[in-house]
Amino acid sequence: MLREWQMERPKLLLSIHGGSENFSLSPKVKQTFSKGLITAALSTGAWILSDGINTGVSKYVGEAVKTFGSHDLRKRNTVGITPWGVIDNNTDLIGRDAFRPYYPVGNPFSKRSCLSGFHSHFLLVDDGTQGKHGCQHGLRQKLEKQIQLQKIHPRLNQGVPVVCVVVEGGPAIVSTVLDYVSRAPPVPVFVFKGSGRAADLLAFLHKHTSVDRQLKTDIEEDFLARIGDVFALDMAEATNLYALLLQCMECLPAQLNIHSSMKTYSIYASVLNP
Template structure:
């Protein structure tokens, strides 16, 4: 294949992915969707969608697998914790960071958080951003934030359809809302009609993660035996119905 043929093939593939993604946006009845550009992280743009709490879980899962990604994860790490500032002891912080990056990079895992620039969610974003040089050639880590629409600072600017939005760096935090963490690659906003009330996304996120996992529970040994990123299929369409193990990591208090 010549260089020109390669560029042509890549261009056709990109057009097909965009068409499929737009079709999935329609199927999920997206209330808003587009791309977020952060001032401190312009090289990484985050795609987002806004859905109602009763949106089809299967359609959202299909969007994750075949609209926003070109490869299937071997593992999904769901991280929950408080929004208060975290102070990690240096040794524990180093061990946590190295362990999370090793698992995520070696298995091509996706990480799911609440998406805001506070508490453990901010810590996870910073860990992904500070990826060590030894892992820079590995697959970029997909960091997905699932948040309540009415609790996002500056949410009005995200009420678009297919546009790229500049999301400024907000200083300070008002009660009942929080800014977005800029190292996330994707956001799913759940609009329950409320404003400044956290937790509207919890049930939706739980159902989505259960659907991804097929309600299966994996042992630690099974997680360790997951295939590496290089060993997985690179087919263009990923079967979203095949279960993917989901590991829940709950972090509270100071580490």
């Protein structure tokens, strides 16, 4: 990526996770996320990673770049790591050492997604599946760990910090968060309260388990029902997901941060100088 695309070595990696289907954010949360993300990226020389599609949280990443990003395209280090099988008109991209025009306008009758036109680079992951998300996660995880090993400066013994940012999201996001906070060293996770689904469940549990890491019995029953309602799960599935959510709280809870204010961007940048 540094050699072929002449990308500048990142000083921070912002890994954005959330829902892949379209969802609505309140104007306040959208403004907080968009401005905070781009301010952090531009002020620290960060790379932004997302799924790179023009739906869900990746679409909001693209809109943030469009609204607040630098006009200098060389500074737009926004990388989409995208499953090949979910991309609409993906055959238009096939070629070797050739310029292949791609128009990010989707067919309204297609079940596939377009690439986000406001991402600057893409890594397309093909495991043979069609219309299924998930095959990109292994590559993304390995890439993030490899980037962490890189030095910010030749004379400094500090690797590239990684920050996970969660906006909305389905049940799989809980396992993603658990993976980040369980790593050695753990990766800070910033959850956007008010963005919906998984993010709001994490925010609620974080607030109500801050003392002894357990919910009170009456709150626990309501929370299990809420998990089931949010994700359309039966009681057994909701209980299993609740166990994963509790593990997120138990694994170095200081690494799990809930944000809903315009101060978020300064917290991103503080990762470089803890």
